[in-house]
Amino acid sequence: METVLSIQKLTKNFGKLCAVNHLDLEVLRGQVFGLLGPNGSGKTTTLGMLMGVVNLTSGSFSWFGETATHHTRKKIGAVLEHPIFYPYLSGQKNLELNAMIKGADPKNIAKVLDTVELTARKDDKYRTYSLGMKQRLAIASALVSDPIILILDEPTNGLDPMGIAEIREIIKKIAAEGKTIILASHLLDEVQKVCTHFAVLKRGTLMHVGPVDDVGKGEEIVEVHAYHDDLGVLLQEFVGSASIKRESGLYQVMMKDGFHSKDLNHFLFDKGIVASHLATRKKSLEKQFLEILSDTSHKS
Ligand SMILES: Nc1ncnc2c1ncn2[C@@H]1O[C@H](COP(=O)(O)OP(=O)(O)O)[C@@H](O)[C@H]1O
Ligand SMILES: [Mg+2]
Numbered sequence: 001m002e003t004v005l006s007i008q009k010l011t012k013n014f015g016k017l018c019a020v021n022h023l024d025l026e027v028l029r030g031q032v033f034g035l036l037g038p039n040g041s042g043k044t045t046t047l048g049m050l051m052g053v054v055n056l057t058s059g060s061f062s063w064f065g066e067t068a069t070h071h072t073r074k075k076i077g078a079v080l081e082h083p084i085f086y087p088y089l090s091g092q093k094n095l096e097l098n099a100m101i102k103g104a105d106p107k108n109i110a111k112v113l114d115t116v117e118l119t120a121r122k123d124d125k126y127r128t129y130s131l132g133m134k135q136r137l138a139i140a141s142a143l144v145s146d147p148i149i150l151i152l153d154e155p156t157n158g159l160d161p162m163g164i165a166e167i168r169e170i171i172k173k174i175a176a177e178g179k180t181i182i183l184a185s186h187l188l189d190e191v192q193k194v195c196t197h198f199a200v201l202k203r204g205t206l207m208h209v210g211p212v213d214d215v216g217k218g219e220e221i222v223e224v225h226a227y228h229d230d231l232g233v234l235l236q237e238f239v240g241s242a243s244i245k246r247e248s249g250l251y252q253v254m255m256k257d258g259f260h261s262k263d264l265n266h267f268l269f270d271k272g273i274v275a276s277h278l279a280t281r282k283k284s285l286e287k288q289f290l291e292i293l294s295d296t297s298h299k300s
């Protein structure tokens with residue numbers, strides 16, 4: 001698989017604040033790569049550096065194996081901030097202007113309008129568009145130069161559930177057409193629904209990187225001890241246990257999906273057993289991510 005983006009020790013300090021801290025990442029062609037993290041974790045700053053609109057403090061990155069130049073930038077389409085469209089011009093006219101500025105082939109306009117499902121509304125003025133339609137036009141504008149990569153920063157922010165679902169479908173469609181996509185989001189379920197791979201950022205630091213398929217995996221392990229001769233046998237009766245191991249005098253219960261230490265505690269209690277030790281040793285990935293995403297100590 002061809003490497004599209006390679007990042008080495010990328011760092012951004014804003015004065016004393018380290019917004020992005022020695023970030024290493026690889027994005028391969030065809031991936032829908034999610035940058036997942038709570039507000040203020042450094043996603044937008046990372047994308048800004050990659051797009052050349054934020055100066056990096058240290059580290060480096062390369063697009064298609066080359067250091068970023070005007071030429072490499074042309075292969076990247078981005079929806080970063082709210083793009084500027086003329087309210088009194090139609091979607092079509094706005095895209096024509098965009099295509100002209102970017103030196104893109106105006107023939108692409110019909111296709112990208114179709115991709116974002118705005119063909120029927122292309123002649124209506126931009127100011128009459130819903131928020132979801134405005135966001136779709138922004139995606140169309142990023143696609144008009146037929147880039148290899150599409151970068152999206154929180155593409156569903158502020159949209160209603162219907163608008164969110166539409167944008168997610170469109171992202172999947174664009175990915176199915178073969179584009180590599182990098183998407184920043186603070187929503188685990190968004191990343192799970194549209195991405196193939198993802199990285200988790202917390203306060204500028206990479207916490208995890210891997211395929212999205214892994215999220216559900218990695219069951220919880222609960223360590224338990226009680227003064228009871230048949231504890232090992234009893235634990236096998238617990239409906240939440242996937243398997244049981246004995247290690248240095250403690251039982252390790254691999255929990256089934258959705259079962260936690262308190263369920264085990266309950267089970268023992270019902271049997272009249274009081275645990276002398278009960279500890280969650282490993283949390284499921286999903287639970288770990290949800291904890292990271294609820295990190296509020298660093299909000300921007
Ligand atoms: N221009 C700036 N000047 C100072 N601090 C900034 C600037 N831009 C971002 N930050 C800070 O950097 C951190 C990361 O912000 P950001 O990249 O926007 O996070 P995210 O996109 O994940 O919400 C935050 O603490 C934010 O306040
Ligand atoms: Mg952001």
